[in-house]
Amino acid sequence: MIVRPGEPGGVERVHHDPLELAAELPLSADEAAYVEAARAPNTLRGYRSDWAEFTAWCDRRDRPALPAAGDTISLYLTELARHGAKVGTMSRRLSSIKFAHQLRDLPDPTTGARVVAVWEGIRRTHGAPPDQAAPLMFPELDDVLANCAQTRVWKTRPPEPDLAGLRDRALLLVGFCGALRRSELAALTVEQITEHRRGLVLALPRSKTNQRGEEPELVVLPYANRRSRCPVTALRAWLDAGEIASGPVLRKVSRGNRVLDRALHPESINDLVHAATMRAELVGGPYSAHSLRAGFVTYGHLRGASDRAIAHQTRHRSLATLGAYVRIETAWEDNAATQLGL
The missing domain is CATH 1.10.150.130 (Tyrosine recombinase, N-terminal domain)
Structure with missing residues (x-):
């Protein structure tokens, strides 16, 4: 009125x-x-x-x-x-x-x-530089994954695989390897996943940089050499255990260890990543869902990937944007301040 x-x-x-x-x-x-x-x-x-x-x-x-x-x-x-x-x-x-x-x-x-x-x-x-989430990458990410629960123990029924733990492992590895935003993780559906001989392909209909969705953006999830770091293995384990054949991929899990039909909210994904890093007692935060995407960019750069190759996965339209993710790490490279012998 x-x-x-x-x-x-x-x-x-x-x-x-x-x-x-x-x-x-x-x-x-x-x-x-x-x-x-x-x-x-x-x-x-x-x-x-x-x-x-x-x-x-x-x-x-x-x-x-x-x-x-x-x-x-x-x-x-x-x-x-x-x-x-x-x-x-x-x-x-x-x-x-x-x-x-x-x-x-x-x-x-x-x-x-x-x-x-x-x-x-x-x-x-x-004006000031925006607050940036600390990058979450290996080997710290190994500790976070290891602290995801694996088994639920009950007084009245046999032990079961911990579904929330399986979901969190899939969230962390898919989010990191796919360099996905939390909104993209929340919106991901089974129908957007395609099998490939080298892993999986995610076809994202919309994103922050593709809001009109004229053409889906493709994100690859390759098989990893280590099973504990493999996003494909973690995702399949979660989908199989949760009996998820269609609809949202990342869902809520009840206290009774049952997968619900409701997709996770983007803010919930943020909370889950934060909680996972707290369980692992990581230092140097703050960590959030964006830490996975920042971690991918930083880790890829440290492993020798070119900016163009990194942007192929992150879908950044400007290569200059990637610099904000890796500036702290690269500040030490070939810098005379480290060679003064003081």
């Missing part, structure tokens, strides 16, 4: 969900569905959260959020920066505000001279 100025309540109140704004437009059901499909689900969740935060801020200051004035945006950014918000967070908030206005055919309030000047100053003053 929207309360117009002059009506009881005085201040214009807006929806706290930017997608609800589309419902006020003369759209057919099919058109509305396509509007929602125009953005990835994770992006839409972020827009919803950011828009709710912005409109709540506007309500507290008796300022209209839709349409938002330039001084409202600049004041909002200034307050966020003063309270320590990261530049990346503020950038996402601006995108959410822009999206909400676009849905109502309103001018973009984030492009005015006042907002641009304040935003440039904030980025120059508070």
Whole structure:
């Protein structure tokens, strides 16, 4: 509901969900569905959260959020920066505000001279490299895998293979060897897996860099020389034990050691990787699901793989992006500081 100025309540109140704004437009059901499909689900969740935060801020200051004035945006950014918000967070908030206005055919309030000047100053003053997850790779990954549970022991029934442990091993090895994002791991289905004489091929219909899905992205999972490090072996063991023949690959496991039909949420995958590293008592974190992808890039570089070969698997469009993953490791290579003899 929207309360117009002059009506009881005085201040214009807006929806706290930017997608609800589309419902006020003369759209057919099919058109509305396509509007929602125009953005990835994770992006839409972020827009919803950011828009709710912005409109709540506007309500507290008796300022209209839709349409938002330039001084409202600049004041909002200034307050966020003063309270320590990261530049990346503020950038996402601006995108959410822009999206909400676009849905109502309103001018973009984030492009005015006042907002641009304040935003440039904030980025120059508070800009910093984004926090990076520590790479998770061998031999540390061996310790993490070894600490995944293998057997469930019961008082009233015989011991069973620990399904959560099998799932976590598959998650870790597929995530590392496939250099997959947590959203890709969560969305992976059995139907996307194809057998190959050298291992398995994953056909990902969509990804962060392929949101329209014109052509699936191919990711290979080769057989490993060591069984304990083989993503193909770990994945097949999980699918066989869980009796998973179709649908989501990575699923929840009940406390009773039963595989459920529900796929893991991307955030759950993050939590599982973090928990696995905690069990192994690894130092040097923080570790997250992204540590698997970062670990693949770093480990591949240390093993002599070219940037182009690494990007073939990670599907990075820019080779320069890979540098952020390996900068710390390569800083020691051929560096005179290590040859001073001090």
